[in-house]
Amino acid sequence: MNEFLNNKDVRNRGIWGDVSSNVIKRIHNILRQRPKKIFLKIGGNDICSGIDNDRIIANVEQFIKLSKTNLPNVKLYIISEFPTYQPILNSNEKAIFRIKKLNAEYKLLARKNKTAI
Numbered sequence: 001m002n003e004f005l006n007n008k009d010v011r012n013r014g015i016w017g018d019v020s021s022n023v024i025k026r027i028h029n030i031l032r033q034r035p036k037k038i039f040l041k042i043g044g045n046d047i048c049s050g051i052d053n054d055r056i057i058a059n060v061e062q063f064i065k066l067s068k069t070n071l072p073n074v075k076l077y078i079i080s081e082f083p084t085y086q087p088i089l090n091s092n093e094k095a096i097f098r099i100k101k102l103n104a105e106y107k108l109l110a111r112k113n114k115t116a117i
Helices: 020-031 044-048 053-070 096-110
Strands: 037-038 075-078
Touching: 020 053, 037 053, 044 053, 044 096, 053 075, 053 096, 075 096
Parallel strands: 037 075
Antiparallel strands: none
C-alpha cells in the first residue's frame, strides 16, 4: 500500500485469501509496529470458505480487545464487506445474504466497542 501512496507510514498487512483466524494469529506483528490507526477488513473470505458469522464476529471482537489492550489510543476502523454473489464453499448459498447480515453485526459491534465503521 505504501508504494501506491508513496507514504512510508501506511502499511497493508492483508494477505489475499486470508481468513479472520489467521489475522488473530498475526496480530502481535501488527501491534508491534504501534500503528495510530488500524483499518480492519475481514470476513468475506471467511464467509466464502464456509465459516459462520458467529465465528467471524468472535474473531473481530478478539482483534478489537487485543488492539485496545495493547494500544489504548489506537483508532480502529471496521470496514464493511463488499457484496458478492460468489457461492459459499460446499454450498448452494450465495455469500451476499451472509455478508449483509455480517455488515449489520459489524455496526452493532462497532457501537458496542466505540469503534468506527
